[in-house]
Amino acid sequence: MITVSAPGKLLLMGEHAVVYGRPCIVTAVNARLSVSVEKRRDSGVVIDAPQVSDTKFVSRAIETVRARWKEEVSGITVHTKSEFSSSFGFGSSAAVTVAMVFALREFLGKKGTPGEIFELSYKTTKEVQRGGSGFDVAAATWGGALYYKNEGEVVEPMAVPPPPIIIGYTGVKADTMTIVRDVGKKRDSEPQKVERIFDAIGKLVEEARMHMGEGDWERVGKLFDFNQEYLRDLGVSSEKLEALILAAKNAGAWGAKLSGAGGSDCMIAITPQDRRQAVEKAIVAAGGEVLRFSLNAEGVRRDA
Ligand code: PMV
Secondary structure (H helix, E strand, O other): OEEEEEEEEEEEEOOOHHHHOOOEEEEEEEEEEEEEEEEOOOOOEEEEOOOOOOOHHHHHHHHHHHHHHOOOOOOEEEEEEEOOOHHHOOOHHHHHHHHHHHHHHHHOOOOOOHHHHHHHHHHHHHHHHOOOOOHHHHHHHHEOEEEEEHHHOEEEEOOOOOOOEEEEEOOOOOOHHHHHHHHHHHHHHOHHHHHHHHHHHHHHHHHHHHHHHHOOHHHHHHHHHHHHHHHHHHOOOOHHHHHHHHHHHHOOOOEEEEEOOOOOOEEEEEOOHHHHHHHHHHHHHOOOEEEOOOEOOEOOEEOO
């Protein structure tokens, strides 16, 4: 039996603009998704994924690996297990795909680079859901904090300590692909305006990357606020997100924004140490749930 796990992710800055070639900054979270591959006596392929709403990513990953190594992948039972709910928007589809491709490569006894795991996994997720920048696949593959651009053309590990962030979950699951499509429609109808927003977000990401390197979290907080304004202009925020963001800011956060596609899912607040408790309390009082996960987690790995 082979067991592999891959981390979930939290998008810090650059959502939506990253789909159109601008950079983003993502960090892996220490909530992991595990995949075990076990040999069967017969030649069937059985997928046991009680927490995953659909097993398309697992089945498609099997196809990808078959095609890549031109070897039959059968006579296996696959079990998946997640340490986090797929509703958080932590990238369970990307994590399960990366873990699956890695596990099957081990199963076939092949070797290769993380870059190849990324390529095969990104190809798999694109086939299943069409669209998506692949930042979540990169986070699951390499882990840590990454500066990411252009469908993986640029993936640079950032040697920065985990930011002092509080994660607030709205309690509502958002459908990433619908929101990505809506932003695409907006870009079709107002190309200049939307491209300008993407450029501005890209610049904020560059600036944040510099200030993160210096550990200037107060400045990064300000950049979160500016980024959130542009996300509002794109129409991807929601009342619930705004309520949690406002509560965090009023309680002393340096800055706060939504994380991921928007619509719902999570918000993140950069917060000085002495305001953490107050900000957490305010998020809960505004109807949110505080998620406690550490950041910069390790990328995909074999556990057993
Ligand atoms: O909703 P999430 O956490 O999967 O993030 C989506 C981020 C987008 O930039 C909107 C889409 C993408 O694939 O980059």
